[in-house]
Amino acid sequence: MQQGALIDFPSGLDQKEMPTIAVDAMGGDRGCAPVVEGALSFLQEYRDSVILVGRKEKVEEELYRHKASPSLRLRIQEASEVVEMEESASVALRRKKDSSIRVGIELVKRGEAVAFVSAGNTGAVMATAMVILGNLPEVERPAIAAVMPTLQDNCVLLDVGATVDCKSRQLLQFAIMGNIYAKDILGKKKPRVGLLSIGEEETKGNELTKEAFKALEEETSLIFVGMVEGRDLFSGNVDVVVCDGFTGNVALKFSESLAEMIGALLQEELSKTLTSKLGYLLTRSAFKRFKRRVDYSEYGGAPLLGVNGVCIISHGRSTAKAIKNALRVAGESAENHLLAHIREGVHRSLKMKPSANG
Amino acid sequence: MQQGALIDFPSGLDQKEMPTIAVDAMGGDRGCAPVVEGALSFLQEYRDSVILVGRKEKVEEELYRHKASPSLRLRIQEASEVVEMEESASVALRRKKDSSIRVGIELVKRGEAVAFVSAGNTGAVMATAMVILGNLPEVERPAIAAVMPTLQDNCVLLDVGATVDCKSRQLLQFAIMGNIYAKDILGKKKPRVGLLSIGEEETKGNELTKEAFKALEEETSLIFVGMVEGRDLFSGNVDVVVCDGFTGNVALKFSESLAEMIGALLQEELSKTLTSKLGYLLTRSAFKRFKRRVDYSEYGGAPLLGVNGVCIISHGRSTAKAIKNALRVAGESAENHLLAHIREGVHRSLKMKPSANG
Numbered sequence: 001m002q003q004g005a006l007i008d009f010p011s012g013l014d015q016k017e018m019p020t021i022a023v024d025a026m027g028g029d030r031g032c033a034p035v036v037e038g039a040l041s042f043l044q045e046y047r048d049s050v051i052l053v054g055r056k057e058k059v060e061e062e063l064y065r066h067k068a069s070p071s072l073r074l075r076i077q078e079a080s081e082v083v084e085m086e087e088s089a090s091v092a093l094r095r096k097k098d099s100s101i102r103v104g105i106e107l108v109k110r111g112e113a114v115a116f117v118s119a120g121n122t123g124a125v126m127a128t129a130m131v132i133l134g135n136l137p138e139v140e141r142p143a144i145a146a147v148m149p150t151l152q153d154n155c156v157l158l159d160v161g162a163t164v165d166c167k168s169r170q171l172l173q174f175a176i177m178g179n180i181y182a183k184d185i186l187g188k189k190k191p192r193v194g195l196l197s198i199g200e201e202e203t204k205g206n207e208l209t210k211e212a213f214k215a216l217e218e219e220t221s222l223i224f225v226g227m228v229e230g231r232d233l234f235s236g237n238v239d240v241v242v243c244d245g246f247t248g249n250v251a252l253k254f255s256e257s258l259a260e261m262i263g264a265l266l267q268e269e270l271s272k273t274l275t276s277k278l279g280y281l282l283t284r285s286a287f288k289r290f291k292r293r294v295d296y297s298e299y300g301g302a303p304l305l306g307v308n309g310v311c312i313i314s315h316g317r318s319t320a321k322a323i324k325n326a327l328r329v330a331g332e333s334a335e336n337h338l339l340a341h342i343r344e345g346v347h348r349s350l351k352m353k354p355s356a357n358g
Numbered sequence: 359m360q361q362g363a364l365i366d367f368p369s370g371l372d373q374k375e376m377p378t379i380a381v382d383a384m385g386g387d388r389g390c391a392p393v394v395e396g397a398l399s400f401l402q403e404y405r406d407s408v409i410l411v412g413r414k415e416k417v418e419e420e421l422y423r424h425k426a427s428p429s430l431r432l433r434i435q436e437a438s439e440v441v442e443m444e445e446s447a448s449v450a451l452r453r454k455k456d457s458s459i460r461v462g463i464e465l466v467k468r469g470e471a472v473a474f475v476s477a478g479n480t481g482a483v484m485a486t487a488m489v490i491l492g493n494l495p496e497v498e499r500p501a502i503a504a505v506m507p508t509l510q511d512n513c514v515l516l517d518v519g520a521t522v523d524c525k526s527r528q529l530l531q532f533a534i535m536g537n538i539y540a541k542d543i544l545g546k547k548k549p550r551v552g553l554l555s556i557g558e559e560e561t562k563g564n565e566l567t568k569e570a571f572k573a574l575e576e577e578t579s580l581i582f583v584g585m586v587e588g589r590d591l592f593s594g595n596v597d598v599v600v601c602d603g604f605t606g607n608v609a610l611k612f613s614e615s616l617a618e619m620i621g622a623l624l625q626e627e628l629s630k631t632l633t634s635k636l637g638y639l640l641t642r643s644a645f646k647r648f649k650r651r652v653d654y655s656e657y658g659g660a661p662l663l664g665v666n667g668v669c670i671i672s673h674g675r676s677t678a679k680a681i682k683n684a685l686r687v688a689g690e691s692a693e694n695h696l697l698a699h700i701r702e703g704v705h706r707s708l709k710m711k712p713s714a715n716g
Contacts, residue, residue, distance in 0.1 A: 088559075088561075123557075123562075150619070151619055151622060151623065161556055164556065164563065164564040165564045165565050196608060198519055198522065198603075198604060198607040198608060198611070199481075201446075203446070204481075205522065205604065206522040206523050206602075206604040207523050209604075229608075229611050229615070230608065230611040230612035230613075230614065230615035230616065231611065231614075231615040231618075233612075233615070234612075234615040234616055234618070234619040235615070235619070243608075244564075245556075246556060246563065246564040246567075246605065247604065247605055247608055249556040250554060250556060250587075250588065250601075250605055250608070250609050251608050251609060251612045253556070253587050253588040253589065254588035254591075254592075254609045254612050254613055254616075255588075255612055255613075255616050256588065256589075257587070257588035257589040257591070257592040257593070258588065258592055258612075258613050258616055258617065259616065259620065260589075260592070261508070261509055261592040261593070262617065262620055264509060265509065265648055265651055266644075266645075266648050269644035269645070269647050269648040269651075270641055270644045272644060272647075273643070273644070275640050275641075275643075276640060276641045276643065276644040278637075278640055279636075279637040279638065279639070279640025279641035279642075279644070280637065280641060281637070282633050282634060282636055282637025282640065283628055283633075283634045283637035283638060283641060284637075285631070285633075285634065286624075286627040286628045286630060286631070286634040286637070287624075287627070289627045289630075290623055290624050290627040293623055293627075
């Protein structure tokens with residue numbers, strides 16, 4: 001099979017008519033199955049079309065298993081290689097030129113897809129997007145924006161891993177990009193933007209946050225609420241929380257792991273006695289509602305903001321539902337002109353402070 | 359009342375016979391009450407004696423309220439000033455020379471107490487300890503060590519806020535101090551030490567962790583397990599997790615706030631229907647056991663490691679139980695010669711690598 005050749009399964013796709021989203025059919029801990037299932041349920045609910053990128057036989061097998069109708073707005077793009085979850089990003093980028101990640105991102109580059117979604121190797125998606133798509137003009141570094149559940153609504157935390165060593169000027173750009181994402185995708189009219197630190201006072205924090213505080217305070221396009229901490233995020237008192245990619249990644253992973261630990265411990269305690277087992281049966285619907293409220297898969301994925309193309313990174317353990325939601329977010333990002341807004345926002349901020357060099 | 363004068367309530371104290379621990383009677387969000395209650399319940403269980411440092415009338419009022427017996431091994435040390443929780447640490451250090459924090463730490467400096475415990479303003483405790491007690495020889499910077507619950511046992515996370523901008527050599531010293539704390543106080547025979555990062559590979563992480571990785575790998579006194587993430591900590595696969603004070607503080611506060619949010623959301627869902635309310639009643643004992651397993655107050659407080667004196671920082675919201683446990687940890691730290699072990703550990707590490715200057 002030739003690199004990038006089109007597969008004729010199935011026929012419903014007409015990319016001139018509606019936006020097409022490419023999705024990495026091979027990515028994620030559970031392989032092809034949840035991706036195909038998620039894509040199919042996305043197609044049932046939304047008008048966009050989908051390109052499944054990966055090994056033809058594998059993808060077709062899943063499509064047949066789901067008895068996918070040939071009239072769906074769907075096609076397969078062959079990609080012969082798969083980047084493993086634990087593989088080095090730079091090695092994958094260099095050696096696997098026909099990986100589903102690379103082929104998918106190239107579809108975006110060539111304009112054949114408006115966005116790319118992958119639950120695969122995050123580092124490889126990031127590195128490939130940065131090399132193939134490049135950054136938006138004037139954006140120095142990209143940022144991954146994670147949507148977190150809070151007591152009230154949700155909140156964007158960025159960067160959660162794209163740029164580990166940051167300059168204050170880059171944190172300002174993250175704030176601008178996160179602010180636009182909160183408006184365009186989360187529908188927040190006046191996002192409150194906070195800088196993640198270790199106390200409310202601007203004198204607390206490290207050298208980076210102290211510098212970034214000044215830059216953010218001067219930025220007139222933002223509603224900057226100052227230094228924030230974990231409690232501000234989870235109580236829902238802030239809509240966008242900005243930090244360097246190292247801190248953000250640690251905070252995100254602590255949150256995920258702690259939530260899992262709490263779930264496991266609670267489960268263990270609830271199954272210890274007959275009484276508590278019975279009680280658990282009676283509270284099951286409450287637990288279900290609760291789980292839905294803190295379910296990361298509702299938000300579908302984290303956009304890689306700042307690159308010149310819409311690229312959504314989903315959790316390696318993404319379920320079909322998470323993939324469906326990631327496709328929805330990808331479609332909305334394209335439809336709401338997220339890239340143009342970010343370009344404009346970053347440019348305007350730079351224009352207004354020509355002497356800034358934080 | 360003269361500065362530092364002794365109050366004669368009550369008479370049971372004989373500091374020559376047993377270790378005496380000073381405790382900030384004015385610190386914490388809830389003021390004097392939980393501190394006095396915690397100290398009294400500590401005295402019932404342990405043989406050490408206690409000095410309550412603060413405003414005499416306030417402390418006496420609480421002692422009378424609890425009908426404290428005059429035969430208890432307890433005295434009051436007058437301190438006329440109180441550092442407020444939100445006060446600037448440097449201002450407090452400069453202006454409030456007779457604060458309960460300062461007077462308490464001076465008791466340790468003069469050898470009248472073997473340790474100091476405070477649930478007051480963390481920044482002020484830290485700054486005052488660093489100025490009054492100074493660092494242990496060869497220790498460059500102090501670190502606050504927080505004990506975290508895990509699925510299996512518990513784990514020391516350090517630094518959680520004393521040193522926000524770190525050098526790799528300082529992270530190595532934190533690892534050595536945390537390792538000794540895990541042995542001396544948590545009773546771990548062979549602590550596994552990890553470096554907090556954003557992936558297992560040593561190539562991931564920021565500039566600081568990449569440098570620190572090399573330093574830790576070479577340190578023969580440690581069982582270094584490499585880079586670790588939140589899941590390693592909460593699953594109990596590591597005993598000591600080392601990071602800079604900014605990252606550690608963010609991670610600790612995210613954990614605390616997320617646990618609270620989960621509790622609040624679950625409570626809300628469980629009280630929505632009659633069935634789930636009934637179910638909750640049946641599961642109450644399971645919830646209680648669960649809460650005990652993730653209860654930070656069981657560990658009592660976080661030691662400020664590296665200063666020349668035992669100093670335990672308790673959570674501002676400490677309950678009487680947390681104070682009691684902090685006093686126990688303080689007593690054990692003195693009894694187990696924690697300071698001597700740290701001094702020795704850091705010195706030996708430096709001696710073995712005379713050319714190291716990371």
